[in-house]
Amino acid sequence: MSTKRCYYETLEVERNADDTKLKSAFRKLAMKWHPDRNPGDAQSEVRFKEINEAYEVLKDSDKRAAYDRFGHAAFEQGGMGNGHGFGAGFASSFSDIFEDLFGMAGQRRSGGRERGADLRYNMEITLEEAYLGKTAQIEIPVSVTCESCSGIGAKAGSKPKTCSMCGGAGRVRQAQGFFTLERTCPGCQGRGQMIEDACSSCSGSGRVARERTLSVNIPQGVEDGTRIRLAGEGEAGVRGGPPGDLYIFLSLAGHPFFQRDGADLHCRVPISMVTAALGGEFEVPTIDKGKTKVKIPAGTQSARRFRIASKGMPVLRSRQMGDMYVQVMVETPQNLTKRQQELLAEFEKLSSGTTQPEATGFFAKVKDFFGKSAAN
Numbered sequence: 001m002s003t004k005r006c007y008y009e010t011l012e013v014e015r016n017a018d019d020t021k022l023k024s025a026f027r028k029l030a031m032k033w034h035p036d037r038n039p040g041d042a043q044s045e046v047r048f049k050e051i052n053e054a055y056e057v058l059k060d061s062d063k064r065a066a067y068d069r070f071g072h073a074a075f076e077q078g079g080m081g082n083g084h085g086f087g088a089g090f091a092s093s094f095s096d097i098f099e100d101l102f103g104m105a106g107q108r109r110s111g112g113r114e115r116g117a118d119l120r121y122n123m124e125i126t127l128e129e130a131y132l133g134k135t136a137q138i139e140i141p142v143s144v145t146c147e148s149c150s151g152i153g154a155k156a157g158s159k160p161k162t163c164s165m166c167g168g169a170g171r172v173r174q175a176q177g178f179f180t181l182e183r184t185c186p187g188c189q190g191r192g193q194m195i196e197d198a199c200s201s202c203s204g205s206g207r208v209a210r211e212r213t214l215s216v217n218i219p220q221g222v223e224d225g226t227r228i229r230l231a232g233e234g235e236a237g238v239r240g241g242p243p244g245d246l247y248i249f250l251s252l253a254g255h256p257f258f259q260r261d262g263a264d265l266h267c268r269v270p271i272s273m274v275t276a277a278l279g280g281e282f283e284v285p286t287i288d289k290g291k292t293k294v295k296i297p298a299g300t301q302s303a304r305r306f307r308i309a310s311k312g313m314p315v316l317r318s319r320q321m322g323d324m325y326v327q328v329m330v331e332t333p334q335n336l337t338k339r340q341q342e343l344l345a346e347f348e349k350l351s352s353g354t355t356q357p358e359a360t361g362f363f364a365k366v367k368d369f370f371g372k373s374a375a376n
Protein backbone atom coordinates (compact mmCIF):
# COMPACT_ATOMS: atom_id res chain seq x y z
CA MET A 1 0.00 0.00 0.00
CA SER A 2 2.78 2.38 0.88
CA THR A 3 6.32 2.54 -0.41
CA LYS A 4 7.31 5.12 2.17
CA ARG A 5 10.30 4.44 4.34
CA CYS A 6 9.69 3.32 7.88
CA TYR A 7 9.84 6.34 10.22
CA TYR A 8 12.21 4.54 12.58
CA GLU A 9 14.53 3.73 9.70
CA THR A 10 14.31 7.31 8.49
CA LEU A 11 15.51 8.55 11.86
CA GLU A 12 18.00 5.66 12.20
CA VAL A 13 16.71 4.61 15.61
CA GLU A 14 15.43 1.39 17.21
CA ARG A 15 11.69 0.93 17.47
CA ASN A 16 11.90 1.24 21.25
CA ALA A 17 13.99 4.43 21.20
CA ASP A 18 12.94 6.88 23.91
CA ASP A 19 12.21 10.58 23.42
CA THR A 20 15.77 11.67 24.18
CA LYS A 21 17.19 9.28 21.61
CA LEU A 22 14.61 10.36 19.03
CA LYS A 23 15.38 14.00 19.60
CA SER A 24 19.12 13.65 19.28
CA ALA A 25 18.77 11.43 16.19
CA PHE A 26 16.44 14.01 14.66
CA ARG A 27 18.77 16.90 15.42
CA LYS A 28 21.78 15.13 14.01
CA LEU A 29 20.00 14.22 10.76
CA ALA A 30 18.21 17.54 10.41
CA MET A 31 21.54 19.36 10.67
CA LYS A 32 23.07 17.09 8.08
CA TRP A 33 20.25 17.34 5.53
CA HIS A 34 19.12 20.89 6.11
CA PRO A 35 18.45 22.54 2.72
CA ASP A 36 20.39 25.63 3.74
CA ARG A 37 23.45 23.46 4.12
CA ASN A 38 22.83 21.71 0.84
CA PRO A 39 21.40 24.39 -1.44
CA GLY A 40 20.19 23.23 -4.80
CA ASP A 41 20.37 19.56 -3.81
CA ALA A 42 16.92 18.10 -4.37
CA GLN A 43 17.86 14.83 -2.70
CA SER A 44 18.69 16.44 0.62
CA GLU A 45 15.48 18.45 0.52
CA VAL A 46 13.55 15.20 0.19
CA ARG A 47 15.52 13.63 3.02
CA PHE A 48 14.98 16.66 5.20
CA LYS A 49 11.23 16.48 4.63
CA GLU A 50 11.17 12.77 5.45
CA ILE A 51 13.13 13.32 8.63
CA ASN A 52 10.78 16.10 9.70
CA GLU A 53 7.71 14.08 8.95
CA ALA A 54 9.05 11.04 10.81
CA TYR A 55 9.96 13.11 13.84
CA GLU A 56 6.66 15.00 13.77
CA VAL A 57 4.90 11.66 14.20
CA LEU A 58 7.26 9.80 16.53
CA LYS A 59 7.73 12.64 19.01
CA ASP A 60 4.01 12.65 19.72
CA SER A 61 3.07 9.62 21.80
CA ASP A 62 -0.48 9.45 20.38
CA LYS A 63 0.70 9.59 16.80
CA ARG A 64 3.52 7.20 17.52
CA ALA A 65 1.08 4.68 18.98
CA ALA A 66 -1.10 5.00 15.88
CA TYR A 67 1.91 4.57 13.63
CA ASP A 68 3.06 1.49 15.55
CA ARG A 69 -0.39 -0.03 15.09
CA PHE A 70 -1.27 0.99 11.55
CA GLY A 71 1.98 2.07 9.91
CA HIS A 72 1.83 4.89 7.37
CA ALA A 73 -1.81 4.04 6.70
CA ALA A 74 -2.62 5.80 9.95
CA PHE A 75 -1.89 9.13 8.28
CA GLU A 76 -2.94 8.61 4.72
CA GLN A 77 -5.94 9.78 2.79
CA GLY A 78 -8.73 7.29 3.37
CA GLY A 79 -6.53 5.36 5.75
CA MET A 80 -8.04 2.93 8.28
CA GLY A 81 -10.74 2.12 5.75
CA ASN A 82 -13.35 4.40 7.25
CA GLY A 83 -13.77 7.00 4.58
CA HIS A 84 -12.42 9.77 6.74
CA GLY A 85 -10.55 11.81 4.17
CA PHE A 86 -7.84 14.11 5.31
CA GLY A 87 -5.18 15.26 2.99
CA ALA A 88 -2.79 18.10 3.33
CA GLY A 89 -2.09 19.56 6.72
CA PHE A 90 -2.65 16.33 8.57
CA ALA A 91 -0.48 17.49 11.42
CA SER A 92 -3.10 19.92 12.62
CA SER A 93 -6.20 17.98 11.67
CA PHE A 94 -4.90 14.63 12.75
CA SER A 95 -5.41 14.92 16.46
CA ASP A 96 -9.08 15.81 16.08
CA ILE A 97 -9.78 12.87 13.84
CA PHE A 98 -7.73 10.63 16.03
CA GLU A 99 -9.89 11.54 18.98
CA ASP A 100 -13.06 10.99 16.99
CA LEU A 101 -11.93 7.52 16.05
CA PHE A 102 -10.56 6.31 19.31
CA GLY A 103 -12.43 8.41 21.80
CA MET A 104 -9.27 9.74 23.32
CA ALA A 105 -10.76 12.98 24.50
CA GLY A 106 -9.07 14.35 27.55
CA GLN A 107 -5.71 12.96 26.51
CA ARG A 108 -5.18 15.79 24.13
CA ARG A 109 -1.90 17.26 25.13
CA SER A 110 -1.50 19.95 22.57
CA GLY A 111 -3.55 22.47 24.54
CA GLY A 112 -4.61 24.29 21.36
CA ARG A 113 -1.06 24.75 20.14
CA GLU A 114 -0.72 25.70 16.51
CA ARG A 115 2.27 26.01 14.26
CA GLY A 116 2.98 29.60 13.19
CA ALA A 117 2.44 30.68 9.60
CA ASP A 118 5.21 30.53 7.01
CA LEU A 119 6.41 33.89 5.74
CA ARG A 120 7.56 34.88 2.30
CA TYR A 121 10.08 37.64 1.74
CA ASN A 122 10.84 38.87 -1.77
CA MET A 123 14.36 40.13 -2.32
CA GLU A 124 15.82 41.62 -5.47
CA ILE A 125 19.57 41.47 -5.93
CA THR A 126 21.83 42.73 -8.68
CA LEU A 127 23.85 40.54 -11.00
CA GLU A 128 27.03 41.77 -9.30
CA GLU A 129 25.65 40.66 -5.93
CA ALA A 130 24.79 37.26 -7.36
CA TYR A 131 28.37 37.11 -8.68
CA LEU A 132 30.00 37.98 -5.37
CA GLY A 133 27.47 36.48 -2.99
CA LYS A 134 26.58 38.49 0.09
CA THR A 135 25.21 38.57 3.57
CA ALA A 136 22.00 40.58 3.51
CA GLN A 137 20.40 42.10 6.59
CA ILE A 138 16.66 42.02 6.32
CA GLU A 139 13.99 43.48 8.54
CA ILE A 140 10.90 41.38 8.78
CA PRO A 141 7.72 42.14 10.63
CA VAL A 142 6.88 39.07 12.62
CA SER A 143 4.69 38.16 15.51
CA VAL A 144 6.71 36.54 18.24
CA THR A 145 5.80 34.80 21.45
CA CYS A 146 4.85 37.37 24.08
CA GLU A 147 7.60 37.66 26.69
CA SER A 148 5.36 38.95 29.47
CA CYS A 149 3.24 35.82 29.57
CA SER A 150 5.50 33.34 27.74
CA GLY A 151 2.76 32.95 25.16
CA ILE A 152 0.12 31.72 27.59
CA GLY A 153 -1.95 34.88 27.27
CA ALA A 154 -2.66 35.30 31.00
CA LYS A 155 -1.58 38.30 33.07
CA ALA A 156 1.59 37.83 35.12
CA GLY A 157 0.74 36.27 38.48
CA SER A 158 -2.62 35.00 37.26
CA LYS A 159 -3.04 31.52 35.95
CA PRO A 160 -5.42 30.28 33.31
CA LYS A 161 -8.39 28.60 34.96
CA THR A 162 -9.63 25.17 34.07
CA CYS A 163 -12.52 25.54 31.65
CA SER A 164 -15.79 25.08 33.45
CA MET A 165 -17.62 23.92 30.34
CA CYS A 166 -15.48 20.87 29.69
CA GLY A 167 -13.65 20.46 32.98
CA GLY A 168 -10.33 20.92 31.21
CA ALA A 169 -10.81 18.08 28.74
CA GLY A 170 -11.15 20.44 25.78
CA ARG A 171 -14.01 18.29 24.51
CA VAL A 172 -17.70 18.18 25.29
CA ARG A 173 -20.17 15.37 24.74
CA GLN A 174 -23.49 15.92 23.08
CA ALA A 175 -26.28 13.38 22.77
CA GLN A 176 -27.78 13.19 19.31
CA GLY A 177 -30.36 10.46 18.86
CA PHE A 178 -28.65 7.16 19.59
CA PHE A 179 -25.20 8.61 19.38
CA THR A 180 -23.09 10.58 21.70
CA LEU A 181 -20.92 12.97 19.77
CA GLU A 182 -17.78 14.56 21.04
CA ARG A 183 -16.95 18.06 19.99
CA THR A 184 -14.21 20.55 20.58
CA CYS A 185 -15.31 22.61 23.57
CA PRO A 186 -16.78 25.92 22.37
CA GLY A 187 -15.94 27.58 25.69
CA CYS A 188 -12.18 27.20 25.40
CA GLN A 189 -11.68 26.15 21.76
CA GLY A 190 -10.13 22.91 22.93
CA ARG A 191 -7.49 24.44 25.14
CA GLY A 192 -9.12 23.16 28.33
CA GLN A 193 -8.30 26.45 29.99
CA MET A 194 -9.90 29.86 30.23
CA ILE A 195 -8.00 33.09 30.54
CA GLU A 196 -9.76 35.54 32.85
CA ASP A 197 -7.02 38.14 33.31
CA ALA A 198 -5.63 38.68 29.84
CA CYS A 199 -1.98 39.68 29.53
CA SER A 200 -1.85 43.42 28.79
CA SER A 201 1.11 43.16 26.39
CA CYS A 202 -0.60 40.81 23.98
CA SER A 203 -4.30 41.13 25.00
CA GLY A 204 -4.37 37.42 25.65
CA SER A 205 -3.27 36.28 22.20
CA GLY A 206 0.15 35.18 23.45
CA ARG A 207 1.87 36.90 20.53
CA VAL A 208 3.19 40.39 19.88
CA ALA A 209 4.29 42.17 16.69
CA ARG A 210 7.98 42.84 16.27
CA GLU A 211 10.51 43.84 13.66
CA ARG A 212 13.26 41.35 13.49
CA THR A 213 16.60 41.73 11.77
CA LEU A 214 17.91 38.59 10.21
CA SER A 215 21.07 38.08 8.31
CA VAL A 216 20.71 35.95 5.25
CA ASN A 217 23.60 34.36 3.47
CA ILE A 218 23.26 34.57 -0.30
CA PRO A 219 25.72 32.18 -1.92
CA GLN A 220 27.72 33.03 -5.04
CA GLY A 221 26.04 32.14 -8.30
CA VAL A 222 22.40 32.17 -7.15
CA GLU A 223 19.88 32.24 -9.96
CA ASP A 224 16.69 34.15 -10.48
CA GLY A 225 13.91 32.40 -8.56
CA THR A 226 16.18 30.79 -5.96
CA ARG A 227 14.35 30.07 -2.72
CA ILE A 228 16.14 30.15 0.60
CA ARG A 229 14.42 28.59 3.57
CA LEU A 230 15.13 29.72 7.10
CA ALA A 231 13.61 27.11 9.36
CA GLY A 232 11.78 28.43 12.41
CA GLU A 233 12.08 32.10 11.38
CA GLY A 234 8.43 32.50 10.38
CA GLU A 235 5.53 33.58 12.58
CA ALA A 236 5.52 32.44 16.18
CA GLY A 237 3.30 29.49 16.96
CA VAL A 238 -0.01 29.97 18.75
CA ARG A 239 -0.01 29.14 22.48
CA GLY A 240 3.49 27.75 22.50
CA GLY A 241 3.26 25.92 19.16
CA PRO A 242 6.32 25.72 16.92
CA PRO A 243 7.14 28.70 14.67
CA GLY A 244 6.65 28.65 10.91
CA ASP A 245 9.46 29.00 8.37
CA LEU A 246 10.67 32.01 6.46
CA TYR A 247 11.16 31.67 2.73
CA ILE A 248 13.25 34.18 0.85
CA PHE A 249 12.47 34.38 -2.85
CA LEU A 250 15.33 35.89 -4.79
CA SER A 251 14.90 37.69 -8.06
CA LEU A 252 17.67 39.14 -10.15
CA ALA A 253 17.49 42.70 -11.39
CA GLY A 254 18.24 43.34 -15.06
CA HIS A 255 21.75 44.47 -15.98
CA PRO A 256 22.58 47.38 -18.32
CA PHE A 257 24.82 45.29 -20.59
CA PHE A 258 25.04 41.69 -19.42
CA GLN A 259 22.48 39.03 -20.13
CA ARG A 260 22.78 35.87 -18.09
CA ASP A 261 22.30 32.37 -19.43
CA GLY A 262 22.95 29.92 -16.62
CA ALA A 263 26.57 30.51 -15.68
CA ASP A 264 27.41 32.29 -18.92
CA LEU A 265 27.20 36.01 -19.53
CA HIS A 266 26.50 37.60 -22.88
CA CYS A 267 27.07 41.13 -24.02
CA ARG A 268 26.89 43.00 -27.31
CA VAL A 269 29.53 45.49 -28.31
CA PRO A 270 29.25 47.86 -31.27
CA ILE A 271 32.40 48.15 -33.39
CA SER A 272 33.15 50.40 -36.33
CA MET A 273 33.05 49.17 -39.91
CA VAL A 274 36.76 49.95 -40.22
CA THR A 275 37.73 47.93 -37.10
CA ALA A 276 35.66 45.05 -38.41
CA ALA A 277 37.41 45.22 -41.80
CA LEU A 278 40.98 45.83 -40.61
CA GLY A 279 40.86 43.93 -37.32
CA GLY A 280 41.78 45.40 -33.97
CA GLU A 281 41.50 45.24 -30.24
CA PHE A 282 39.09 46.74 -27.77
CA GLU A 283 38.34 46.49 -24.06
CA VAL A 284 35.13 45.23 -22.49
CA PRO A 285 34.05 45.47 -18.85
CA THR A 286 33.76 42.24 -16.89
CA ILE A 287 31.31 41.35 -14.12
CA ASP A 288 34.10 41.46 -11.50
CA LYS A 289 34.41 45.19 -12.29
CA GLY A 290 37.59 44.59 -14.27
CA LYS A 291 38.28 44.84 -17.99
CA THR A 292 39.40 42.36 -20.56
CA LYS A 293 40.78 42.76 -24.09
CA VAL A 294 39.03 41.30 -27.08
CA LYS A 295 41.12 40.84 -30.22
CA ILE A 296 39.20 40.67 -33.44
CA PRO A 297 40.66 39.46 -36.70
CA ALA A 298 40.47 41.40 -39.98
CA GLY A 299 37.26 40.76 -41.89
CA THR A 300 35.08 40.09 -38.83
CA GLN A 301 31.40 39.93 -39.73
CA SER A 302 28.66 41.50 -37.64
CA ALA A 303 27.08 39.29 -34.94
CA ARG A 304 30.22 37.15 -34.54
CA ARG A 305 30.72 35.94 -30.98
CA PHE A 306 33.99 35.80 -29.08
CA ARG A 307 34.34 33.63 -26.00
CA ILE A 308 36.29 34.81 -22.99
CA ALA A 309 36.85 31.79 -20.76
CA SER A 310 35.93 31.88 -17.07
CA LYS A 311 34.68 35.46 -17.06
CA GLY A 312 31.07 34.45 -16.48
CA MET A 313 29.19 33.72 -13.26
CA PRO A 314 30.30 31.29 -10.56
CA VAL A 315 28.50 27.95 -10.65
CA LEU A 316 26.55 27.56 -7.40
CA ARG A 317 28.48 25.55 -4.79
CA SER A 318 31.38 24.74 -7.05
CA ARG A 319 34.66 26.24 -8.07
CA GLN A 320 33.66 26.39 -11.71
CA MET A 321 33.08 29.59 -13.58
CA GLY A 322 30.95 30.23 -16.63
CA ASP A 323 32.25 32.03 -19.70
CA MET A 324 31.61 35.44 -21.11
CA TYR A 325 30.54 35.87 -24.72
CA VAL A 326 31.09 39.11 -26.55
CA GLN A 327 29.06 39.58 -29.68
CA VAL A 328 30.26 42.31 -31.99
CA MET A 329 27.78 44.41 -33.93
CA VAL A 330 29.27 46.24 -36.89
CA GLU A 331 27.90 49.73 -36.98
CA THR A 332 27.16 51.39 -40.29
CA PRO A 333 28.60 54.92 -40.24
CA GLN A 334 26.11 57.79 -40.28
CA ASN A 335 26.28 61.57 -40.77
CA LEU A 336 29.20 61.36 -43.20
CA THR A 337 31.03 64.44 -44.36
CA LYS A 338 31.45 65.14 -48.05
CA ARG A 339 35.05 63.91 -47.88
CA GLN A 340 34.08 60.68 -46.14
CA GLN A 341 31.42 60.03 -48.76
CA GLU A 342 33.98 60.54 -51.54
CA LEU A 343 36.44 58.14 -49.90
CA LEU A 344 33.78 55.47 -49.53
CA ALA A 345 32.63 55.91 -53.11
CA GLU A 346 36.22 55.53 -54.24
CA PHE A 347 36.60 52.46 -52.08
CA GLU A 348 33.47 50.99 -53.65
CA LYS A 349 34.89 51.58 -57.17
CA LEU A 350 38.07 49.69 -56.21
CA SER A 351 36.13 46.80 -54.65
CA SER A 352 35.96 43.55 -56.51
CA GLY A 353 34.06 40.33 -55.71
CA THR A 354 36.76 39.27 -53.25
CA THR A 355 36.01 42.02 -50.74
CA GLN A 356 32.33 40.99 -50.37
CA PRO A 357 32.29 37.17 -50.42
CA GLU A 358 28.87 36.93 -48.73
CA ALA A 359 27.18 39.34 -51.14
CA THR A 360 28.84 37.75 -54.16
CA GLY A 361 27.67 34.34 -53.03
CA PHE A 362 24.17 35.58 -52.30
CA PHE A 363 23.64 37.32 -55.65
CA ALA A 364 24.97 34.25 -57.44
CA LYS A 365 22.24 32.23 -55.69
CA VAL A 366 19.57 34.78 -56.64
CA LYS A 367 20.62 34.62 -60.26
CA ASP A 368 20.56 30.88 -60.11
CA PHE A 369 17.08 30.93 -58.52
CA PHE A 370 15.55 33.09 -61.27
CA GLY A 371 17.30 31.04 -63.93
CA LYS A 372 15.67 27.85 -62.58
CA SER A 373 12.22 29.50 -62.27
CA ALA A 374 12.36 30.57 -65.91
CA ALA A 375 13.27 27.02 -66.97
CA ASN A 376 10.18 25.63 -65.25
Ligand SMILES: [Zn+2]
Residues within 6 Å of the ligand: 163, 164, 165, 166, 167, 168, 169, 170, 171, 185, 186, 187, 188, 189, 190, 191, 192, 193
Ligand atom coordinates in the same frame (compact mmCIF):
# COMPACT_ATOMS: atom_id res chain seq x y z
ZN1 LIG B 1 -13.60 23.96 27.56
Ligand SMILES: [Zn+2]
Residues within 6 Å of the ligand: 146, 147, 148, 149, 150, 151, 152, 153, 154, 199, 200, 201, 202, 203, 204, 205, 206, 207
Ligand atom coordinates in the same frame (compact mmCIF):
# COMPACT_ATOMS: atom_id res chain seq x y z
ZN1 LIG C 1 1.22 38.21 26.74
